[in-house]
Amino acid sequence: MSDNSFAHDSFDDLLAANSDFQKSFEYSGLTGSAARGLAIVTCMDSRINPLSVVGMKSGDAKILRNAGARVTEDVLRTLVLATYLLNVDRILVMPHTDCRMAQGEEDAIHKLIDDQYGVNTSSLEFRTTTDQLGALSSDLNRVRSYPLLRDGVVVAGAIYDVKTGALTPHQG
Numbered sequence: 715m716s717d718n719s720f721a722h723d724s725f726d727d728l729l730a731a732n733s734d735f736q737k738s739f740e741y742s743g744l745t746g747s748a749a750r751g752l753a754i755v756t757c758m759d760s761r762i763n764p765l766s767v768v769g770m771k772s773g774d775a776k777i778l779r780n781a782g783a784r785v786t787e788d789v790l791r792t793l794v795l796a797t798y799l800l801n802v803d804r805i806l807v808m809p810h811t812d813c814r815m816a817q818g819e820e821d822a823i824h825k826l827i828d829d830q831y832g833v834n835t836s837s838l839e840f841r842t843t844t845d846q847l848g849a850l851s852s853d854l855n856r857v858r859s860y861p862l863l864r865d866g867v868v869v870a871g872a873i874y875d876v877k878t879g880a881l882t883p884h885q886g
Contacts, residue, residue, distance in 0.1 A: 744773035747801035752776070753793060755853075756808040757783040757815070761876045764808065768881070776802055782815030783808060784841040785853035790860055797864035805867060807853050808881070809846060810874040816846040846873070847884060854886035 752775040754764045764777050776796045778789050785807060796802035809816065820842045827835050843849040854871045857863070871884040 741772055748774065748776045748796065749801070750774040751801055751803040753778060753796045753802045753805045754808055755779075755783055755785060755789055755793075755805065755857075756874070757781065757810055757813055759810060759813065759876070762808075762810055762874060767808070767874055767879070768806070776800060782813060782841055782843070782849075783810070783853075784815070784849070785856045786841070790857070790862075793857065793860075794862045794864075797867050803864075803867055805857055805869045807850060807857065807869070807871045808874050809850055810876050812876050813846070815840065815842045816844070816849070818842055819844060850884050851886035854884075 750770055752768070752770070754768070754775055755778045756762055756764050758779045758781055764779075765771060765775060768775070776792075778792055780786065780789065793802070793805060797805075820840055823840050823842055824835050824838075827833055841849075850871045850873070854869060857869045871886045872881045873884060874881055
């Protein structure tokens with residue numbers, strides 16, 4: 715069982731960093747809307763700074779992150795809210811190179827976790843793929859055809875290269 719207390723010593727560095735952050739905090743004037751009308755669906759990989767990749771700053775875009783940058787039901791739910799209530803009229807689905815979720819089959823990931831940690835994760839769908847461009851095409855189609863998104867929203871896809879910083883558009 716895990717300790718869910720924020721007061722745990724494991725978080726002291728975060729609280730200290732936040733104290734420093736508050737001293738030069740400059741975002742109080744931002745609203746909850748995407749100032750530049752963009753939502754980015756990308757991976758949780760810590761090598762990706764989605765706003766920097768597209769030359770934006772805090773307040774410009776909505777960022778949705780998950781393992782593999784996959785378009786899940788939760789992503790669609792969030793995009794519906796973003797397109798109606800938060801000024802989003804463009805959606806970029808942006809997976810990346812060297813992604814762990816694009817390097818193996820679903821069953822292999824479940825087996826790895828079970829073998830190494832003794833945890834059966836078979837009730838979860840990780841949405842791994844060995845065909846990243848095919849998965850991106852499928853995800854783009856899923857967003858474009860979703861009937862609850864606001865009319866007129868433009869959807870694009872691109873692969874972000876974690877070694878060079880390049881963004882390569884994908885027609886999907």
